[in-house]
Amino acid sequence: MSESRPSPRWLPAALVVALLALAALFVGPDRVLRLAAEVAPREPALRDLPAAAGWSLLRMTASYLASVVVAWIAGYAAATRPGAARILLPLLDVGQSVPVLGFFPAAIYVFITLLGGGRVSLELAAIFLIFTSQVWNLAFGVYEGLSTIPHETRAAVESLGVRGLLLWRTLLLPACVPSLLYNSILSWANGWYFLIACEIIVAGPVKYDLPGLGSMLSRALARGDLTLAIGDLIALVGVVLALELLVWRPLRAWSRRFRYDTQSDERVSGARTLPDLALPALVRPLRAAARALWRRLPLARLNHALAAIGAGTVRAGRTLRRPLLVLSAAAAVLALVAVGAALRPPWPAEAASLPLALLLSFLRINAAYVLALLWIIPVALWVSDRPRALRALSVVAQVGASIPATAFFPVLVALLVGRFGGMEFISIALALTGMQWYLLFNLLAGVGRVPQDLRESLRALGLTRREIHRSLVLPACMPSLVTGSVAAWGGTWNALILSEYVVYRGHVYQVLGLGALLNRATFETGSRSLLFLSLGLLVLTVVSFNRLVWDRLYRYVNTRYRLEA
Amino acid sequence: MLLLNRLSKSVEDRGRTIPVIQDVTLEVPERQFLCIVGPSGSGKSTLLRLMMGLTPPTSGTLYYHGLPLDGVNLRAAMVFQSFALLPWLTVQANVELGLRARDLPDEECRRRAAYYLDKVGLDGFKEAYPGELSGGMKQRAALARALAVEPDLLCMDEPFSGLDALTSANLREEVLGLWADLALPVHTVVMVTHIIEEAVLMADRVVVLTSRPGRIAADMPVTLPRPRNKRDPGFDEMVDSIFEKIV
Numbered sequence: 001m002s003e004s005r006p007s008p009r010w011l012p013a014a015l016v017v018a019l020l021a022l023a024a025l026f027v028g029p030d031r032v033l034r035l036a037a038e039v040a041p042r043e044p045a046l047r048d049l050p051a052a053a054g055w056s057l058l059r060m061t062a063s064y065l066a067s068v069v070v071a072w073i074a075g076y077a078a079a080t081r082p083g084a085a086r087i088l089l090p091l092l093d094v095g096q097s098v099p100v101l102g103f104f105p106a107a108i109y110v111f112i113t114l115l116g117g118g119r120v121s122l123e124l125a126a127i128f129l130i131f132t133s134q135v136w137n138l139a140f141g142v143y144e145g146l147s148t149i150p151h152e153t154r155a156a157v158e159s160l161g162v163r164g165l166l167l168w169r170t171l172l173l174p175a176c177v178p179s180l181l182y183n184s185i186l187s188w189a190n191g192w193y194f195l196i197a198c199e200i201i202v203a204g205p206v207k208y209d210l211p212g213l214g215s216m217l218s219r220a221l222a223r224g225d226l227t228l229a230i231g232d233l234i235a236l237v238g239v240v241l242a243l244e245l246l247v248w249r250p251l252r253a254w255s256r257r258f259r260y261d262t263q264s265d266e267r268v269s270g271a272r273t274l275p276d277l278a279l280p281a282l283v284r285p286l287r288a289a290a291r292a293l294w295r296r297l298p299l300a301r302l303n304h305a306l307a308a309i310g311a312g313t314v315r316a317g318r319t320l321r322r323p324l325l326v327l328s329a330a331a332a333v334l335a336l337v338a339v340g341a342a343l344r345p346p347w348p349a350e351a352a353s354l355p356l357a358l359l360l361s362f363l364r365i366n367a368a369y370v371l372a373l374l375w376i377i378p379v380a381l382w383v384s385d386r387p388r389a390l391r392a393l394s395v396v397a398q399v400g401a402s403i404p405a406t407a408f409f410p411v412l413v414a415l416l417v418g419r420f421g422g423m424e425f426i427s428i429a430l431a432l433t434g435m436q437w438y439l440l441f442n443l444l445a446g447v448g449r450v451p452q453d454l455r456e457s458l459r460a461l462g463l464t465r466r467e468i469h470r471s472l473v474l475p476a477c478m479p480s481l482v483t484g485s486v487a488a489w490g491g492t493w494n495a496l497i498l499s500e501y502v503v504y505r506g507h508v509y510q511v512l513g514l515g516a517l518l519n520r521a522t523f524e525t526g527s528r529s530l531l532f533l534s535l536g537l538l539v540l541t542v543v544s545f546n547r548l549v550w551d552r553l554y555r556y557v558n559t560r561y562r563l564e565a
Numbered sequence: 566m567l568l569l570n571r572l573s574k575s576v577e578d579r580g581r582t583i584p585v586i587q588d589v590t591l592e593v594p595e596r597q598f599l600c601i602v603g604p605s606g607s608g609k610s611t612l613l614r615l616m617m618g619l620t621p622p623t624s625g626t627l628y629y630h631g632l633p634l635d636g637v638n639l640r641a642a643m644v645f646q647s648f649a650l651l652p653w654l655t656v657q658a659n660v661e662l663g664l665r666a667r668d669l670p671d672e673e674c675r676r677r678a679a680y681y682l683d684k685v686g687l688d689g690f691k692e693a694y695p696g697e698l699s700g701g702m703k704q705r706a707a708l709a710r711a712l713a714v715e716p717d718l719l720c721m722d723e724p725f726s727g728l729d730a731l732t733s734a735n736l737r738e739e740v741l742g743l744w745a746d747l748a749l750p751v752h753t754v755v756m757v758t759h760i761i762e763e764a765v766l767m768a769d770r771v772v773v774l775t776s777r778p779g780r781i782a783a784d785m786p787v788t789l790p791r792p793r794n795k796r797d798p799g800f801d802e803m804v805d806s807i808f809e810k811i812v
Contacts (some may be wrong), residue, residue, distance in 0.1 A: 152722075155619050156649035156707075160663035160714065161639045170662060174653045257694065258653045300668060 046231055048216065053235050056199070056212040059123070060191050063130035067138050067187060068180075070131075075142025075176075089143075094543060096136035099493035101197055102518055102538050104129050122210055126198040133194040134187035141183030145176030164303030169294070177258040185248050185402075192240060192404040193434075193491075197498050200406065213239075214407065221410040229414075233407060240403050348530050350520070353512060358537055361500070361513040365492050368431035372439050372488070377474075380443040384450065384473045385465065394444050401437035406498060408433055413502050413509070423502070423511045430499030435488040442484025446477035478561040479554075486550045493542055514538055566753065567593040567616060567718060572625035574611055575778075584778035585611045588625075591772065591781065593718075596752045598744060600768035602761055604811055608779030609757040610722050616755060617643050617720050639667075641718035642711035642751075646726050648703040650695040656682065656706045657691040663714040681709040684743065701732035705739075712743070712751060719744075721756040725763065741767060741792075761811075765803045766793050773810045783810040 074092070077084040107125040115121035149171065157171050199214025213236045220228035317324075383390040409430050416426045450473055458468050500515035501508065510516045514534055521530035574586040585608040593599055593616075603609050614620045615627065618638040627634040629641075642663070650659050660678040669677075682691060685705040695703055704724060711719060724740070725733035744754055758764050764771045765787055773783040785807065789799055 150647060150649070152645040152647045152649040153651065155614065156643065156645055157651070157662070158619055158637055159617055159641075159643040159720075160666055160710070161637060162662060162666040166666055170651060170654065174651070177653075257696075295671075 046228055048211070049231055049235050052211055052213050052216045052232070053239055055210070056195055056214065057239065059127055059130065059210075059212065060188070060195055063127045063191060064134060064184075064188065066127070067131050067134040068184075070135050071138035071142050071180075074135075074139040075146060076172075078139070078143045079146035085143075088139075092136050092139050095132070096140075096490070098539050099490065099497065099542060100129060100132045101194065101494040101497045102515075102535050103132070104198060104497075119210075126195070126210055129198055130191045130194050133190040137183045137190075138180065138187050141179040141181075142176050145179040146172065148179075149175045164306055165297070166303075174258050178255045181248075181251055181255045185252075188243070188248070189402045189404070192402070193406050193494075196236075196404045196406040197494070200410065200498065217407060218410045221414045229411065233411070236407050237403055241399065244399070244402055344529070347533070348525065350517065350525070350530055351533055354514075354517065354533060354537060357512050357514050357517050357534075358541060360511070361493075361496050361515060362541075364428050364431055364496065364500075364513065365489065367428050368435050368492060369485070369488070371428070371432055372436040376436060376440050376443055380440070380447050380477070381469045381473060383444070384447045384469065385455075390444065390448060393440075394448070397437060397441045397444055401441050405433040405437070405495070409498055409502070423509045426502070426509075427496070427499040427511055427513070431492050431495045434495035435492045438488040438491060439481070439484045442480045442487070443477055446480025447473060449480075450476045475561050478557045482550070482554050482557045486546070486554065489545075489550070490542065493538065566595045566630050567755075568628040568631075569616070570626045570628065572612075572615060572622045572627065574608070574615060574620070575623050586615065586622075587778040587780050589779070589781055591784075593753065593755060595717075598754045598767060598769045599756070600764035600771045601755065601757045601774060602759065602764050602771060602807065602811070603774030603779060603782075604776045605759065607774040607776045609759075609774055612774070612779060613643075613720050613722050613755065613757050616718075617641055619643075638718070639714075640716055641720060642714050642716035643720040643722065644704070644707050644711050644724045646723040648695070648700075648707045648727065650703055650707055650710070652695050654694075655691065656687060656693050656695065656698070659695065659706060660710045660713050663710060667714065677713050677715075678709070681713045682706075684712065684749070685709045685739070699732075700728050701736060704728060704736060708740070708743075712749065715750045717751060717753060719751045719754045721754065723758055724756070726759075737763065737767060761804050761807050762795060765789070765800060765807070766795070771807055773807060783807070785810075 074088055078088040078092075079085070104125070107128055111121035111125040111128070115124065154171070157167065162170060195212070196214035196217075199210050199212045200218045213232055217229055217232045217236075220226075220232060379393070383393050412429055412433070413426060416422075416429065454472060455468060458472055463471065496513060497515035497518055500513040501510045501519035510520075514537065517530065517534045518538070521534060569589055569591040572586060572589045572591075573584065575582050575584040577583075589612065601609050601612060611620070615622055616638075618627070618634050618636055618641075629638060650656075651662070654662070657675075657678050660682060661674045664674040664677060679691070682688060685708050687702060687705050687709060690698065690702065690706075695706065698706065704727070708724075721740075725736060728736065740754075743749060744752065756764075756767065768787050770784070770786050772781060773785075774780065775782045787803060789797060789803065793800065
């Protein structure tokens with residue numbers, strides 16, 4: 001069906017030109033470096049905007065592609081090998097909850113030590129960091145997609161003798177499309193958040209430079225150039241929205257085809273038209289090319305080779321298990337020794353303020369959390385019985401969540417510095433901007449899931465709106481509220497690292513807190529022991545708080561307030 | 566042509582070993598329509614998956630045409646209760662799947678898929694996606710997919726349980742028609758069901774399994790003349806005598 005409509009003739013040519021341009025950018029790292037050197041030292045101006053947007057987008061794309069590959073390997077291993085799942089799933093869980101931004105200073109440190117202080121190490125550090133913000137839920141997405149393949153479908157495909165590459169093409173890859181795509185949207189939003197953060201951090205206290213929308217914004221504001229700042233923000237929002245409209249939305253529509261619905265439902269009429277409407281014109285020649293390639297593949301030989309490689313890896317794994325164990329044990333000991341050395345007293349005098357800093361950061365997050373709930377819960381309840389408002393607000397929340405809150409940090413700082421109690425107020429406000437979308441987004445989803453018949457039965461019993469809110473809507477939203485809270489909490493620790501220590505117009509504004517200490521250790525005192533101490537404390541706090549509070553609350557709420565039987 | 570020799574299967578659950586199938590010896594001769602019935606949890610589906618080679622037995626051996634079976638039996642095909650079609654492939658591509666796995670040329674894949682889709686009455690729905698079909702049509706597509714690999718044994722796991730009464734009655738008749746069709750290569754059928762009337766209506770022979778673990782409780786031929794009807798004399802007696810063996 002989709003083949004019958006001819007694709008525009010210029011498309012393949014345009015595609016080739018685009019690919020060549022990409023290749024030209026990447027061939028020869030020295031050329032890239034020279035280009036970078038030309039861009040870097042100059043103060044940014046409005047005409048650098050497209051280049052900045054391009055660099056940011058390139059960084060995002062690189063880390064996203066790396067994330068997808070790693071996520072596939074991890075997710076596949078976890079879904080097919082129980083032994084791997086036992087190790088990988090908790091690892092992914094911790095990776096997801098740890099505030100990655102805290103590791104950015106450490107990552108810069110590592111990459112610069114390894115590769116020297118050039119642009120490449122900064123780029124790699126930034127890409128690595130964005131990668132660590134994207135990979136976890138992508139891996140969960142692959143794992144979920146593979147492990148929710150219905151048993152009978154799996155058995156049916158096996159009973160037909162489908163194996164090897166054909167199995168990947170017809171079952172394993174398509175089965176992951178919906179969950180991978182859903183998680184990609186989250187990952188991409190996370191990535192923007194971190195990308196902007198990285199660029200701001202780098203452009204702030206250090207004299208390094210990563211050309212991009214984030215660094216341009218913080219530089220523009222630092223010298224008070226409002227035109228450039230506004231232009232930069234518009235460009236950022238424009239890029240995010242364009243991606244949402246041109247890439248994610250069509251892909252989401254297309255991915256509906258990859259769901260299993262055993263019973264036919266009302267979506268059927270849509271399903272017939274979707275693939276054609278939704279596939280952007282660009283995809284069609286790509287798909288045709290992929291099909292032609294597939295037809296030419298020497299499948300039998302490839303399968304044979306793959307099977308041999310698989311068997312070889314298993315055999316190698318078995319013989320290498322002992323040495324590998326010894327090696328990883330040695331590496332663990334080495335890492336412990338290194339951390340021990342870094343943590344060895346005498347500690348700098350600042351270390352004494354760590355407990356207080358932790359407490360203050362914790363209080364700041366709580367304040368932001370309470371403030372966010374104070375406006376979100378009433379709003380969510382208000383829209384709960386107004387379907388049209390609910391839909392409109394959901395779109396707003398979706399867009400709001402996809403625009404990186406970090407971009408507004410410099411703006412907020414520029415507006416608020418020296419006013420309303422100064423830095424203390426700013427850091428809470430910044431934490432709030434990072435936190436509220438997660439909460440709103442999840443709470444709206446929860447409100448939307450309250451079954452209409454339950455609500456109507458309560459109305460028939462003569463309950464007032466307020467009573468219905470209290471006895472039905474609020475309890476029914478509890479699971480989504482907790483889910484949103486977990487994500488918001490994790491995100492806010494990240495925001496604090498950025499918001500407790502701000503460079504504006506050459507001045508450093510800071511409040512006592514864990515995030516500020518981390519920044520000071522990296523950029524001011526250069527104290528490795530303080531860096532490791534605050535990092536360790538941060539990770540410990542977040543992980544134990546998740547385990548002790550959120551996990552339990554999540555389990556309790558999900559058994560107590562689940563609506564479906 | 567299929568021989569199960571003292572077949573047992575057990576699964577591990579939280580460190581405990583639970584026997585599902587115990588010591589089943591059974592021979593399925595060519596051109597037989599065999600039904601396996603039993604209470605839920607009797608391991609009927611597991612027994613069928615063992616016959617198909619989808620899961621290895623814990624002990625005992627399967628022989629197919631006198632040779633021990635190791636791995637998926639590529640000369641057999643299976644139909645499932647949930648239809649198990651891939652929602653992202655068209656009906657045609659679903660039917661071609663098993664043929665592609667056998668590395669048949671494109672031309673042959675298309676020809677055979679078209680032939681069997683026509684046989685099950687889905688001629689005009691080649692380009693449709695499974696989501697656009699009714700339950701009965703989905704099961705027809707699944708049937709065509711199984712027949713297209715031209716198996717000499719057809720395994721069916723409660724193939725009519727996911728359908729409404731009228732559709733399943735129709736499809737039952739059609740499956741019997743396909744089974745009797747001399748132009749088709751498949752003449753041996755093993756079907757799992759929990760509906761005794763269905764077994765009596767369709768089978769040459771009914772094997773009754775006990776519950777947890779599944780053992781053979783009874784093995785009885787059904788000699789009622791075909792075509793059968795629920796109102797035939799002797800039908801109810803047959804159903805009752807099977808029912809007694811189950812409880």
